[in-house]
Amino acid sequence: MKFCVMSQCLFCRIAAGEIPAEKLYDDGEIFVIKDINPAAPFHVLIIPHKHIARLSDLGAGDLELPGRVYSQAAKIAHDEGFADEGYRVVANCNEGGGQTVFHIHFHLLAGRKMTWPPG
Ligand code: 5GP
Ligand code: ZN
Numbered sequence: 001m002k003f004c005v006m007s008q009c010l011f012c013r014i015a016a017g018e019i020p021a022e023k024l025y026d027d028g029e030i031f032v033i034k035d036i037n038p039a040a041p042f043h044v045l046i047i048p049h050k051h052i053a054r055l056s057d058l059g060a061g062d063l064e065l066p067g068r069v070y071s072q073a074a075k076i077a078h079d080e081g082f083a084d085e086g087y088r089v090v091a092n093c094n095e096g097g098g099q100t101v102f103h104i105h106f107h108l109l110a111g112r113k114m115t116w117p118p119g
Contacts, residue, residue, distance in 0.1 A: 009051060009102070009103050010101050010103065011045075011047050011051075011101060011103035011105060012051050012103060014033065014047075015031060015047070015049050021033040021034070021036075022034040024044060024076070025072065025076070028049065029048065029049060029050075029065075029068060030046055030047060030048050030049065030065070030068055030069060030072060031046075031047055031049065032044050032045065032046050032047070032072065032076065032108075033045050033047065035107070039107075039109060040109040040110060040111050040112050040114075041110070041111025041112055042080060042082065042087075042108075042109065042110040042111040043107065043108070043109050043110075044076065044107075044108050045105045045106070045107060045108075046069050046072055046073055046076075046089075046105065046106040046107075046108060047103065047104070047105040047106075048062075048065050048069070048104055048105075050062070050065075051103055052103070052104040053102045053103065053104065054093050054094060054099060054102060054104060055091050055093040055104060056093055056094075057104070058104070069089075069106050070089060070106075073087075073089045073106065073108045076108060077108065077110060080110065082110035082111065085110075086110070086114070087108060087109060087110035088107075088108075088109045088110070088114045089106055089107065089108050089109075090106070090107045090109070090118070091104070091105065091106045091107070092107075
């Protein structure tokens, strides 16, 4: 049995297959799952395997990750047919930013007109 902080983390547990999720993609570095409570007709979460609690905890060795995430987001948006009409990629940081799961993740939302500023 594992006793570490990460084993308590929802997205680490999903990554380990301990909690089921509808997975669209996994390259061993990042994985993509459908959001359980979609805020748009198409709503997936792009999640690095590495447990980083929040955006502001990205370290000097992690700087390639956001590029990979955005590149994968663009590919998914294209493959799902949302590239032309548009989509949104967003990361919430800490409670004030709307973060509820403290393992870094990026929302990819599409399929409806997004409003600005977000609430
Ligand atoms: P945050 O609020 O941290 O920016 O985003 C967390 C997201 O994770 C929310 O959109 C929420 O609906 C989603 N979520 C929470 N629990 C689960 C779960 O067990 N499975 C999946 N697939 N998504 C989840
Ligand atoms: Zn985690």
